[in-house]
Amino acid sequence: MGKRWKILGVAGIFALVVGAESSNKPKIGALPDKPPEPPDNPTTPEKVELGKLLYFDPRLSGDGSVSCATCHDPNHGWAKKRVMSPAYPENKHFRHSPTVLNVAYNMLMFWDGRAKSLEEQAEKPILSPFEMNMNYDLLEERLKAIPGYVERFKKAFPGEKDPVNIKNVAKAIAAFERTIVCNDSPFDLYMKGDKNAMTPEQVKGMKLFVGKAGCVQCHNGVNFTDDKFHVTGVPKHKLESNALVAATRNFVLREAGFKNPESIDRDLGRYFLTKKEEDKGSFKTPTLRNVSLTPPYMHNGVFKNLDEVIEFYDKGGGNVPNKSKLLKPLNLSDEEKANLRAFLEALTCKNVPVVEEPELPEYKN
Amino acid sequence: MGKRWKILGVAGIFALVVGAESSNKPKIGALPDKPPEPPDNPTTPEKVELGKLLYFDPRLSGDGSVSCATCHDPNHGWAKKRVMSPAYPENKHFRHSPTVLNVAYNMLMFWDGRAKSLEEQAEKPILSPFEMNMNYDLLEERLKAIPGYVERFKKAFPGEKDPVNIKNVAKAIAAFERTIVCNDSPFDLYMKGDKNAMTPEQVKGMKLFVGKAGCVQCHNGVNFTDDKFHVTGVPKHKLESNALVAATRNFVLREAGFKNPESIDRDLGRYFLTKKEEDKGSFKTPTLRNVSLTPPYMHNGVFKNLDEVIEFYDKGGGNVPNKSKLLKPLNLSDEEKANLRAFLEALTCKNVPVVEEPELPEYKN
Numbered sequence: 004m005g006k007r008w009k010i011l012g013v014a015g016i017f018a019l020v021v022g023a024e025s026s027n028k029p030k031i032g033a034l035p036d037k038p039p040e041p042p043d044n045p046t047t048p049e050k051v052e053l054g055k056l057l058y059f060d061p062r063l064s065g066d067g068s069v070s071c072a073t074c075h076d077p078n079h080g081w082a083k084k085r086v087m088s089p090a091y092p093e094n095k096h097f098r099h100s101p102t103v104l105n106v107a108y109n110m111l112m113f114w115d116g117r118a119k120s121l122e123e124q125a126e127k128p129i130l131s132p133f134e135m136n137m138n139y140d141l142l143e144e145r146l147k148a149i150p151g152y153v154e155r156f157k158k159a160f161p162g163e164k165d166p167v168n169i170k171n172v173a174k175a176i177a178a179f180e181r182t183i184v185c186n187d188s189p190f191d192l193y194m195k196g197d198k199n200a201m202t203p204e205q206v207k208g209m210k211l212f213v214g215k216a217g218c219v220q221c222h223n224g225v226n227f228t229d230d231k232f233h234v235t236g237v238p239k240h241k242l243e244s245n246a247l248v249a250a251t252r253n254f255v256l257r258e259a260g261f262k263n264p265e266s267i268d269r270d271l272g273r274y275f276l277t278k279k280e281e282d283k284g285s286f287k288t289p290t291l292r293n294v295s296l297t298p299p300y301m302h303n304g305v306f307k308n309l310d311e312v313i314e315f316y317d318k319g320g321g322n323v324p325n326k327s328k329l330l331k332p333l334n335l336s337d338e339e340k341a342n343l344r345a346f347l348e349a350l351t352c353k354n355v356p357v358v359e360e361p362e363l364p365e366y367k368n
Numbered sequence: 369m370g371k372r373w374k375i376l377g378v379a380g381i382f383a384l385v386v387g388a389e390s391s392n393k394p395k396i397g398a399l400p401d402k403p404p405e406p407p408d409n410p411t412t413p414e415k416v417e418l419g420k421l422l423y424f425d426p427r428l429s430g431d432g433s434v435s436c437a438t439c440h441d442p443n444h445g446w447a448k449k450r451v452m453s454p455a456y457p458e459n460k461h462f463r464h465s466p467t468v469l470n471v472a473y474n475m476l477m478f479w480d481g482r483a484k485s486l487e488e489q490a491e492k493p494i495l496s497p498f499e500m501n502m503n504y505d506l507l508e509e510r511l512k513a514i515p516g517y518v519e520r521f522k523k524a525f526p527g528e529k530d531p532v533n534i535k536n537v538a539k540a541i542a543a544f545e546r547t548i549v550c551n552d553s554p555f556d557l558y559m560k561g562d563k564n565a566m567t568p569e570q571v572k573g574m575k576l577f578v579g580k581a582g583c584v585q586c587h588n589g590v591n592f593t594d595d596k597f598h599v600t601g602v603p604k605h606k607l608e609s610n611a612l613v614a615a616t617r618n619f620v621l622r623e624a625g626f627k628n629p630e631s632i633d634r635d636l637g638r639y640f641l642t643k644k645e646e647d648k649g650s651f652k653t654p655t656l657r658n659v660s661l662t663p664p665y666m667h668n669g670v671f672k673n674l675d676e677v678i679e680f681y682d683k684g685g686g687n688v689p690n691k692s693k694l695l696k697p698l699n700l701s702d703e704e705k706a707n708l709r710a711f712l713e714a715l716t717c718k719n720v721p722v723v724e725e726p727e728l729p730e731y732k733n
Contacts, residue, residue: 065501066431067458093432093510132506136430138497141619144629145458148611246513246732253509264509367611 029223031213033194034186034292038107044122044174046181049159054179056155057172059360062145064135068092071128071176075103077358080296081183086242086304094133095247097255097270099304101289102297104355107181108226109290114302115273116232116287121177126169133251139169146172151364185352188292193349201349208346211339216316218291218343220329227291227350232273234285235330236321239269240305270303284323293355295348309347313340394588396578398559399551399657403472409487409539411546414524419544421520422537424725427510429500433457436493436541440468442723445661446548451607451669459498460612462620462635464669466654467662469720472546473591474655479667480638481597481652486542491534498616504534511537516729550717553657558714566714573711576704581681583656583708585694592656592715597638599650600695601686604634605670635668649688658720660713674712678705 040046057063061070074088074096075081081103083089088100098114106112112124128134129142146152146167153167159175160166190209192200201209213219221229242248253264259275261267274282286302300306306315315321317340319332335343405411422428426435439453439461440446447467448454455461463479471477477489493499494507511517511532518532524540525531555574557565566574578584586594607613618629624640626632639647651667665671671680680686682705684697700708 062458065458065497066433066456068431091431093427093430094506132430132503136501136503138501138619140622141459141497141615144615144618144622145612147618148615244733247510250506250509250513253512254503254506257505257509368609 029219029229031219031223031227032225033191034105034108034184034225036186038105038181038184040181041120041122044177046178047159049155050175050178051182053152053155053159054175054177055358056152056361056363057176058179060363062149062363063129063137063142063172064091065137066092069135071103071125072360074100074128074134077356080104080293080355082297084298086240086299087248090133090251091131091136094251095242095245096133097243097248097252098302099299102293103180103183104296105184105226105290105292107184109228110230111287114286114289115276116230117276121180122170122173125173125176125180129169129172133254142172143168148366149364150367155364183356183358185293185355187353188351189349189353190346202345204342204345205349206346207339208342208344208349211335211343212346215339216333216335216343217329218316221288221327222291228288230287232282232285232287233329234283234323234326235316236284236323236326237286237301237303237315238305238321240303243269243303272302281325283325291347292350293352295351296355309344310340313343394584394594396584396588396592397590398556399470399473399549399590401551403470403546403549405546406485406487409542411543412524414520415540415543416547418517418520418524419540419542420723421517421726421728422541423544425728427514427728428494428502428507428537429456430502431457434500436468436490437725439465439493439499442721445469445658445720447662449663451605451664452613455498455616456496456501459616460607460610461498462608462613462617463667464664467658468545468548469661470549470591470655470657472549474593475595476652479651479654480641481595482641486545487535487538490538490541490545494534494537498619507537508533513731514729515732520729548721548723550658550720552718553716554714554718555711556717567710569707569710570714571711572704573707573709573714576700576708577711581698581700581704581708582694583681586653586692587656593653595652597647597650597652598694599648599688599691600681601649601688601691602651602666602668602680603670603686605668608634608668637667646690648690656712657715658717660716661720674709675705678708 044050058071061067061073063070069089069091074083076083083100086099088096088098090096101114107121110119112118112121113127118124118127129137130139146156156166156171160171163171189200189205193206212222221231221233223229243252249268252267252270255275256264256267259278271283272286274284276282294300295309298308300309300312306312313335316330317333317335320326320330409415423436426432426438428435434454434456439448441448445467446469448465451464453461453463453465466479472486475484477483477486478492483489483492494502495504511521521531521536525536528536554565554570558571577587586596586598588594608617614633617632617635620640621629621632624643626640636648637651639649641647659665660674663673665674665677671677678700681695682698682700685691685695
């Protein structure tokens, strides 16, 4: 958390806190203008330009058909309006696409938190056989066959002898993603002092969010996530029983060393990574910023809209033995639910970054 | 060689020899009716049926677009009428497809001989990122999602607890390939006693083949290959300079541990495997059976027709320092060249196995 709060400190007056009854309580706040950057990958215009091309380039996938933008689509809130994420052809994914918007402020990536930086994240789907299915060495050779890339890698990573490599691919994409941020939501404007930026319903919703409804227990910080994992008992989606969805999940389980993947009939989140009993069914708290743009919801896209999500938490989440103790029935009135929803909508930026698909450089010959 | 000659022994009277001035000279002969089978993979109708489905199933490739039949096509002499083999989408291959027809009689597979059995061979293109680009574990999960395959693996490999696995995929394909054989060429009939099976020109060509032209030095045995490697100085094809062809070649070189793939501008065959100087530019002697069906010729498809191949050898092969000492200018007359060509055409079966693309089993759900 240190890095993010340091940024908040820099942001100064924007780091306001609402609903804090004591300073130990979790807080929400306005986003600073710029996300943190790792010391070994400072953002430069050259890297961002290269990263943008790579982000949209399906040649980063084995058969040239899937780009980062396929699953994290600028036209769909930088996520995807599908239950399960699109997958590499002939496969079906077993998880819903999270948004790239403001992901630069997160500390952990993926629903199971298996990457600690955007750089680490960007590499993984390229290699995954059911996502982009590309061999890193072959990717490097393919990129070297595109003079427009060779030039741009040289400019983006000056002084490096052999800059066209997978590490730099990931660095450039991460640098581009650090520009896919926005902080002009009604909530941000309100927090920066414009008390008319949110409607009275939204303000009431915010008070419920940090108070009675308890959402803030997990959805806190400037990006509305504690970057931790919780078991909430999200119901299974019927697609999780599809044979090809199961095949993908079984594959992931096998790679993780599970001996009988067939005995597990649903996504158990971080447990697939840690094999710890207490992690069964636990997923990373997602950001709620711009959440109105990215239905459906949850790791498996099981809820079609925010009302279904609010109903789920109003009932105290799902019926599982080891779900988070933070969850209990809320018994919200219809008006309170409407206010909570209004507040969630106040987290939507007025100017979501619009990026048009760039013209990609061509192979030589 | 032991295994093949044992078969010849069994074949008895078919193992005739022509043009043998002494018993130490290389020989050619009729094909026995059945190719050898490895003790751990006896051919059964169940395996052949399963192997046939797998051979034609593009779901063995990452994106479900490439099957064994894509590059080894029953409609093109079980090879491909293209300079370079088709590749996985977005890639270009750097070698020409050899035929599967009668490959069951070979001792070494691939142009560089890197597999010693059909079973070993069948696995490799499935994994290769520029051929079928499939992960073995994901393939197993995918096949398990197809009930028609699960049943057939059980029948083909009875008694095995978990028969759907990559080793059995390869065994079934190999068993199917052992049925893609034919031995009713005019040459075979001639060798079995029908002296009218070949035309007088073909008989003259055969005598040149084993005599003055010296082809038999490498193209010997019942399958017209010594299963060895020779440097003949085949000229470079202009496609070898294509950026994506080079990318594939560079990738192979990198995987083999070469540090500067870019310094090599053409396919050097077995050298890529052994890194031995004497193997630079050496390739496995291909079969000549059914050769009239499979233009273009050589590892890089550089010769469009048999006349170009005959011209090449007539001149003593290419101009390289370390090519085989077996090669020297032949100075054949036009008539001799025509006879040689006629003999090569006498190696074409009357009944090349015709296999129609089968109806493939479907995913459950």
